[in-house]
Amino acid sequence: MSLTLESSLMINEEINKAECLSDLNNIIASCNRCSLSKTKTKDVFGSGSEKAEIFFIGEAPGKEEDLRGEPFVGAAGKFLGEMLKENGLNRNNVFIANVLKHRPPENRDPLPEEVDACWPFLEKQIQIVNPKIIVFLGRHALNRFFPSLKISEVHGRAFRKSWQGKDQVFLALYHPAAALYNGSMRETLKSDFKKIPILITKIKKTLKPQQKKLI
Numbered sequence: 001m002s003l004t005l006e007s008s009l010m011i012n013e014e015i016n017k018a019e020c021l022s023d024l025n026n027i028i029a030s031c032n033r034c035s036l037s038k039t040k041t042k043d044v045f046g047s048g049s050e051k052a053e054i055f056f057i058g059e060a061p062g063k064e065e066d067l068r069g070e071p072f073v074g075a076a077g078k079f080l081g082e083m084l085k086e087n088g089l090n091r092n093n094v095f096i097a098n099v100l101k102h103r104p105p106e107n108r109d110p111l112p113e114e115v116d117a118c119w120p121f122l123e124k125q126i127q128i129v130n131p132k133i134i135v136f137l138g139r140h141a142l143n144r145f146f147p148s149l150k151i152s153e154v155h156g157r158a159f160r161k162s163w164q165g166k167d168q169v170f171l172a173l174y175h176p177a178a179a180l181y182n183g184s185m186r187e188t189l190k191s192d193f194k195k196i197p198i199l200i201t202k203i204k205k206t207l208k209p210q211q212k213k214l215i
């Protein structure tokens with residue numbers, strides 16, 4: 001067995017054993033499954049409540065996030081924070097993560113092998129938090145879960161799918177960085193975002209598993 005494969009399997013075993021986010025963060029901090037571990041400044045595990053009902057997934061840390069070790073703390077993060085506030089939410093009662101836990105140099109798109117290497121961490125984060133809704137911020141997050149869906153077609157329309165053995169609700173939104181300086185996309189994102197608290201209420205109250213369309 002090659003060293004890389006062996007260490008990859010060992011990491012997967014450790015991930016399986018993790019019982020809480022801090023266990024998992026320790027494993028992320030020592031992960032060297034892809035080359036981003038060599039260029040990172042800080043690990044960007046994710047932040048928020050371990051019991052969050054809403055789990056946001058962005059693409060990857062940018063420059064600010066890499067320096068501070070926290071997701072969405074740059075310009076896009078400020079916009080995300082404003083939308084959370086406008087909808088009665090804040091960073092402490094949701095969970096915010098990324099597909100990648102380390103910054104790709106020069107903010108280039110994540111490579112498929114980086115996304116694959118980081119995937120078990122995201123899966124485990126979701127399993128630990130056990131959210132009522134998973135909200136994709138942009139196409140990279142959406143397409144890691146549902147490769148055939150187009151963000152321009154499905155944004156703002158919640159759907160249910162069986163995932164990790166559970167009936168899970170998903171919602172895709174445009175990425176705040178893409179919408180930040182684009183007037184019409186910005187308005188669309190803000191209006192799609194308003195559906196989140198409505199969905200949470202619906203999920204808690206009424207929905208039957210066979211009910212596919214939520215909004």
Ligand code: URA
Nearest residue numbers: 058059060061071072
């Ligand atoms: N963009 C992302 O996708 N994630 C971050 O953490 C910051 C910007």
